[in-house]
Amino acid sequence: MKILVCIKQVPDMESRFKVNSSGDWYSDADLAFRINEYDEYAVEQAVQLREQQGDSCELTVLSIGPDRVQEAIKKALAMGCDRGVHIQDNDVHKKDPWQIASIIAAYAKGKGYDLIFTGMQSQDRGSAQVGVTVAELLGHACATTLVGFEYADGAVKAKRELEGGVKGVVRLKIPALVTCQLGLNIPRYPTLPNIMKAKKKEIEAVPVASLLGEQPLSVTASFYPPAKKGGGIVLEGDVADLSDKLISILKEKTAVLR
Amino acid sequence: MKALLIGEYREGKLLDNIYELVAFAGKLGADVSMVLVGDAANVPKVNGNLHLADVGKYGEYNPSAHRDLVVEAVQKENPDYIVFPHSSYGWDLAPRVAAKLKVAQVSEVVGLNDGNLEVGSCNAKMRRTVKPAAGKVVVTLQAGAFSYQGEQQGTPTISPLEVTGSADVEFIGYEPAEAKDVDLTKAEIIVSAGRGIGKKDNIPVIAALAKAFGGELGASRPVVDAGWVEHSHQVGTTGQTVSPKLYVACGISGAIQHLAGMKKSDFIVAINKDKDAPIGEVADVLIVADVLQFAPALTAKLQG
Incomplete structure (x- = not known):
């Protein structure tokens, strides 16, 4: 069995974002990067399936971006992926979801992946398109927003998360692609021996130009912080004072403390 | 300007989010047509063409069939905007339709800004405006971003919608939400x-x-x-x-x-x-x- 997991490296969402000089994305400077949270669940599920299938199975992790994304690939290797693919692209933020999906599909085409895992969306761009579009381009069955995954006898039984806590149970035959939702599993922390082992694993470098054949279908026109709606009171200072202030505000403006 | 709105049908009911799509079309000043995989007893109260596919035949979750049904309606209506709710149904289906048509998709739209579509970014800490290429565009709308007021009163003009083809995902059933120990x-x-x-x-x-x-x-x-x-x-x-x-x-x-x-x-x-x-x-x-x-x-x- 061959498995592919696609991951994106994103900034820590607690960061303060600054607009870059071309005004179309954030500036990379001063940001700490990590694996997109949704993709960590994808990696964990892929590694669990790899363990279930044993050594006849090969699990590849793929990421697109500048050299820094190798850190994300290395973490996925330390979690248990067998080999890495770094699609080198310093202008990844200028590509739209259609181009990103077409790059991944161009890499995956003809390689016989039985299952492809992605996160359901990225935390920074949040289009929730790339995984599904890859499946369409490859002609694979696809289900999104998984909170449950079981594999047996050439088919995936998946639980999709719907609104209000309801779930939809579906079955799809391989080759298939699934997109992973938060809470699907508990992503493991790489152990020190596995981090050391990961250093010896291969990371194949592929220039993006060799895979990109599509023009963008959309472009970013502008990027900016949302206008503050205002109205709310902002309080800072000593916690004891803040407590008194909040209690008097609540007494004045709500009926809950009377 | 024309907008094709895609209704969502869940556990035998039409969801109200169709009216948020109507509100978005209103902001665009677009004429409305609709697609629904549902049944004739339970249709949107909205004026315009409704392309209705039988949910008994195609099912509530059947992505390849729903994709083909929407694409079929797109060919009939030739809309500028193809509009989905950004819901577990919409974000699953919209990219399939966009890929099939090879047109841009803009996800989780929260507003219109100077002819471009405005979306959230970086966990809602930032905003981005997106300009799609000329031609059709698929959009999904953030829940609650386009609100409608009052009781809806229209009556759609229904025409049946059909496609052939087999499902590549088998829907097994719904699993109810876990019982709540606190309400x-x-x-x-x-x-x-x-x-x-x-x-x-x-x-x-x-x-x-x-x-x-x-x-x-x-x-x-x-x-x-x-x-x-x-x-x-x-x-x-x-x-x-x-x-x-x-x-x-x-x-x-x-x-x-x-x-x-x-x-x-x-x-x-x-x-x-x-x-x-x-x-x-x-x-x-x-x-x-x-x-x-x-x-x-x-x-x-x-x-x-």
Whole structure:
């Protein structure tokens, strides 16, 4: 069995974002990067399936971006992926979801992946398109927003998360692609021996130009912080004072403390 | 300008989010037509062509068939905009339609800005405007971003919609939401814990504050996913939607899915170290502080 997991490296969402000089994305400077949270669940599920299938199975992790994304690939290797693919692209933020999906599909085409895992969306761009579009381009069955995954006898039984806590149970035959939702599993922390082992694993470098054949279908026109709606009171200072202030505000403006 | 709106049908019912799509089309000044995989007894109260496919034949979740049905309706209507709700149905189906048509998709649109589409970015901390290439565009709309008022009164002109082809995903069934041991929808005061509290061991600090207020403990999704609190306490799109008299958000950054579940609360207090956290957008009072210092101080004052 061959498995592919696609991951994106994103900034820590607690960061303060600054607009870059071309005004179309954030500036990379001063940001700490990590694996997109949704993709960590994808990696964990892929590694669990790899363990279930044993050594006849090969699990590849793929990421697109500048050299820094190798850190994300290395973490996925330390979690248990067998080999890495770094699609080198310093202008990844200028590509739209259609181009990103077409790059991944161009890499995956003809390689016989039985299952492809992605996160359901990225935390920074949040289009929730790339995984599904890859499946369409490859002609694979696809289900999104998984909170449950079981594999047996050439088919995936998946639980999709719907609104209000309801779930939809579906079955799809391989080759298939699934997109992973938060809470699907508990992503493991790489152990020190596995981090050391990961250093010896291969990371194949592929220039993006060799895979990109599509023009963008959309472009970013502008990027900016949302206008503050205002109205709310902002309080800072000593916690004891803040407590008194909040209690008097609540007494004045709500009926809950009377 | 023409907009084709895609209705969502779940467990035998048409969902109301179709009317948010109508509101979006109204903002565009577009003529409306619709697609629904449903049944004739349960159609949108909206004027315009409705291409109706039989849910008994195609099922409620059958992505390849639904994709082909929407594409068939696109060929009949030739719309400029193909509009889905950004829901578990919409985000699953829209990219399939966009890929088949090879047109741009813009996801989770919150507004229109100078002819471009405005979307959230970086966990709602930033905004982006997106310009699609000339021609058709597929959009999904953030829940609640385009609101409609009043009772809908229209009557659609129904024509049957059919395609051939087999399903590549088999729908087995729905699994109901877990039973709730707390009904947060009835609580007057909710004090919710978010990831900012740091670890499970700090839950009692927030629970103590909830108790001091005489309220219930709520939680954001990451806290529930991490197993710090039971799912029945989760507030947000995939948990409970609440509107208490007082909502206190402790260390919650304010992801859109959480805001959607609590922004109708009468009074919102947020405690967060990050002054720029999106929760500040809906808070009546934002306390900029370490919640682990502030919450015990407030608890003590309330008890004293």
